[in-house]
Amino acid sequence: MPILAPSILSADFGHLEEHVREAVSAGAEWIHVDVMDGHFVPNITVGPLVLRALRPVADDTGALLDVHLMIEQPDRYVDAFADAGADFITVHVETCPHLHRTLQAIRERGVRPGVTLNPGTPLSSLDAVLDQVDLVLVMSVNPGFGGQEYIEGSTDRIRTLRDRLDRLGSRAHIEVDGGLNPDNVRAVVEAGADVIVAGSAVFKGRGTVADNVRAFRRGWSSEA
Numbered sequence: 521m522p523i524l525a526p527s528i529l530s531a532d533f534g535h536l537e538e539h540v541r542e543a544v545s546a547g548a549e550w551i552h553v554d555v556m557d558g559h560f561v562p563n564i565t566v567g568p569l570v571l572r573a574l575r576p577v578a579d580d581t582g583a584l585l586d587v588h589l590m591i592e593q594p595d596r597y598v599d600a601f602a603d604a605g606a607d608f609i610t611v612h613v614e615t616c617p618h619l620h621r622t623l624q625a626i627r628e629r630g631v632r633p634g635v636t637l638n639p640g641t642p643l644s645s646l647d648a649v650l651d652q653v654d655l656v657l658v659m660s661v662n663p664g665f666g667g668q669e670y671i672e673g674s675t676d677r678i679r680t681l682r683d684r685l686d687r688l689g690s691r692a693h694i695e696v697d698g699g700l701n702p703d704n705v706r707a708v709v710e711a712g713a714d715v716i717v718a719g720s721a722v723f724k725g726r727g728t729v730a731d732n733v734r735a736f737r738r739g740w741s742s743e744a
């Protein structure tokens with residue numbers, strides 16, 4: 521059964537804890553925290569303070585804090601996000617000239633390292649580090665904003681990545697992020713994704729947050 525990781529980017533920040541708790545109570549296992557600096561991507565969001573505010577929710581419920589760093593020079597902030605309680609820290613290959621060392625530094629802090637890449641970046645850019653990560657995040661939109669359309673070519677990239685990880689004997693998660701909803705999620709899971717990020721479909725979807733979480737769980741198990 522895939523893991524659902526609602527992205528707080530689309531949450532109502534006036535009711536953040538309440539809505540995150542609602543999502544977790546309805547079955548979401550991870551909380552996806554999108555960190556943006558206005559340089560690597562044209563948007564600014566949250567930092568370690570908000571992660572720290574969500575740590576009690578994770579402690580109470582067993583949910584994992586899944587931090588997606590869309591920032592320049594992420595090495596400078598690994599300690600701050602580790603101290604704030606991150607369970608996973610995922611960095612963009614496009615922002616890490618010393619990627620092997622950055623991933624090592626994340627793991628040395630007792631945090632599970634992840635790597636991610638933009639839709640225009642070749643999968644081969646990850647080849648040298650696939651054995652070093654616990655998670656590979658496949659961006660299925662250009663990073664920066666919620667509510668975008670899923671980029672269809674992402675499904676083949678997921679399939680290719682799953683094949684590469686299987687051949688390596690890697691147990692790394694494949695997380696997919698961007699434009700996912702209960703209607704398109706099944707194909708993504710069938711291609712090999714086991715963690716699904718969803719922001720607008722959960723926090724700005726058709727029903728309540730709980731309804732929207734349950735709709736995903738139906739969506740990825742529904743018959744075609």
Ligand code: DX5
Nearest residue numbers: 663664666667698699719720
């Ligand atoms: C985009 C973020 C995604 C985004 C997903 O840069 O990395 O996590 O919040 O939002 P939706 O699910 O609305 O596409």
Ligand code: ZN
Nearest residue numbers: 527554588697
């Ligand atoms: Zn994200």
